[in-house]
Every structure is written in structure tokens, then in C-alpha cells.
Amino acid sequence: MADRKGDDDGLQRAGAGHHEGSAATSPYPLSRLAPTFDLVDVAREIQKADAALGNVTVAKLRTIAEQIRALQAQAASVLEDAKRASELHHAVCRFQKRPGHVYHLYRKRDGTRYFSMIAPAEWASAPDAFDGSFRLEVDMTWTPLDATAAHDEVEAPLRKLLGV
16 A cells, blocks of 8 residues: 555656645636636647647748759759850860950851950951950950950859958
8 A cells, every 4th residue: 555655746746636735826727717728628729739830830941942943053053054065165275365355256167166365346357267255264254255344243142242
């Protein structure tokens, strides 16, 4: 019997069984004015919390998925830019290229691409097909001439910030 009483004391200390203290320390409502809670209400609250957590989780995962798609698009753009830069660096060039200068790309009939310092408008008659004008940047990337204004607009504040 002594073992059984010890078990009862353990239950009361853990909050189970009957409460024998004041109403203010009760783990459940004792006042007639206190709201009543039954098992169905508690289950409904848990279900609402689970639904809210599910919605929040789905929204967060959707945001992460959108970020992943944006990063994949950015990675594809970086790879395409690197491929274009590599192709341009492999074009025949009979002079030393200097960053900040604009070079004009031409294509011979056999498909060979080469750079020239002479713009298409400066030729009396252009010897080969014109493929575009590009500015060599300090980081050895190429910016199409028609995109240099936008490139400079982005770069100028960075250069000012860095004091370059």
C-alpha cells in the first residue's frame, strides 16, 4: 500500500489527479466565469494551429522555390555571358586589346571571326560581315556597345563607392 500512496503523490506533483490548492493556482478553471474547455475545443485549436503552420510552411517553401528559380536563371545568364566572353577572346586579334576600348567584330566567309579597331561606318566598303561592337572591361568581360550606357550606370556608383 505504501508504494501505491507514493505513486499518488507523484501524480499530484505532476499535475494529475485532483487539485487541492487555491483556485488561483488551479491548472483548470474553477470559477463559473472562467471559460470551459472540453476536449473538442482543444482538438479544434490544435487543428487550427496545424493548418496555420501548414500555410506558413507552404508560403516559406514557395518563396524558397521562387528564389531557387531566380538563382537558376541568374546562373544560366552567367554561364551564357562566360561562353560569349570566351568566344570573343578566341576571335583573331592582330593588336593588343586594352580594357576600356571598343573593338568591332567581323566574320569572314569561312566563319573566322576577328576584331578590328575600324568601325563599320569608317569603311569605304566593309570587307566582311559585321557581328557587333564590344567594349573590353577591366575584368576582361565584353559589353556590347549598345549596352555600355546601362553597364556604366550600374558601375559608376560602385566605382565612386570604391574610390576607383
